Amino acid sequence: MSSPAVLRHHAEQQFAEELAELSKADGMQRPPNWKLSPWAVRTYLCGGPLPNGFQVSAKYIGNVRLIEIAVATLATDRALLLYGVPGTAKSWVSEHLAAAIAGDSTLLVQGTAGTDEGALRYGWNYARLLAEGPSEGALVVSPMLRAMKDGKIARVEELTRIPNDVQDTLITILSEKTLPIHELSTEVQARKGFNVIATSNNRDKGINELSSALTRRFNTVVLPVPETLEQEVEIVQKRVAELGRALELPAEKPAIEEIRRVVTIFRELREGVTSDGATKVKSPSGTLSTAEAISVVNGGLAMAGYYGDGVMRGGDLAAGLTGAIVRDPVQDRLVWLEYLKTVVKEREGWKDLYRACMSVV
Known part of the structure; x- marks a missing residue:
């Protein structure tokens, strides 16, 4: 039996209801000793509606x-x-x-x-x-x-x-x-x-x-990195919401614009070019993965909840962003500073994030 005090339940415990509904709706052939058919396993991973109207959540967002x-x-x-x-x-x-x-x-x-x-x-x-x-x-x-x-x-x-x-x-x-x-x-x-x-x-x-x-x-x-910005934003938004509930963070659900800013920064630094293709940028030594973007946003929620008014803003993200990007205190810091001054500073509506990041870099 799982305890409500456990920080993170195993998948079969956390999604027990979905697995049970899938099992009831699963009329397809199952390989020997499998709990579900391959069709139901795919549905469990990728999400979708069942014939009875029950909605299975997506665990993996990407190439089905x-x-x-x-x-x-x-x-x-x-x-x-x-x-x-x-x-x-x-x-x-x-x-x-x-x-x-x-x-x-x-x-x-x-x-x-x-x-x-x-x-x-x-x-x-x-x-x-x-x-x-x-x-x-x-x-x-x-x-x-x-x-x-x-x-x-x-x-x-x-x-x-x-x-x-x-x-x-x-x-x-x-x-x-x-x-x-x-x-x-x-x-x-x-x-x-x-x-x-x-x-x-x-x-x-x-x-x-x-x-x-x-x-x-x-x-x-x-397993590749998410193909598009929107796909990666969706992944980060979903996982942050799940983690926020599990950790009981006293903050409001983050605005999609803030998540989009974090993901955009990570993707541009990963790919070495801005999203519009107009400006080449240097890439830092770290991977800047989707998992790290989730951690940055989650950390921003904690900052906003415990030391702010509960609404996540650029200032709550600045330290987490800098920590994720600057792994080498010399080379990565130069890359981050250059990106802040040539991209973030010039982007409309991003001045607050620029000032917050410059104060901690």
Whole structure:
């Protein structure tokens, strides 16, 4: 049971009503051990009305075909790799896919340079191992092993941060759908419904690249940055509203104009040119992703709610914008100052934001 005091519920808890309505309306064929059909999973991710009039909210705003490819992949014997720049909702999509397909998004392995084989295979309770020797009771079940036993989706975050020799642990799991436990002279065979969703940032390319043997076992879906300004504004507006409710911020819903200003700045600095194509600008070292835009607006709401009159304005956004853009205190500061003086200062209706940003840069 979920608690109302929890800061962030798992997807299957937060959207339990939508999943239940989809299940009732879902008359399509479901792959073995799936909670929903591929049609219903797509609807859950991308949103839309059900025959009974119930409206399913969109969890992913973007190219629907990418979601369809991801869902279809998970219905086959190939694993899914979600790839792209930081902040393009890879983890978000991964969580919601697992919630819709398996009803459980918690079977998660966080990839780091220190991730060992035990995180992907199994470990041992060493106190019991010394007392009893190798036994079922001494075995520590990993999320991957649990997913295999239960026929669910295992999630691996930041796969390319895991050392190569540990990555290759997945080869037998993905190809044979079997995990040998040599110490017990046994093996675990995956139940129908088992699969793996991994994520990777393109900025990690070259850290621990996947071997060709492992790459062949994944179908890669690249999640891009939002195609248009309006699409990105919609994403930021939706997520900020959800986070504001969860955090109970004492501020009014942000004006769409303020969100549009933040998103416009991020897109122009990312692309190196103003939205009208008239002025080239330098790009800072950071990614300036949609996720960071959400954080900036959310921080502005907190500033307005706790230290202002509850209405978010340019002054509430200035510090967050500067912090997101200026990662290198020398080079990025120069880029930001130049953009403020040549673009923000000259843009009609943006003088308040210019003054606020200049006061903190």
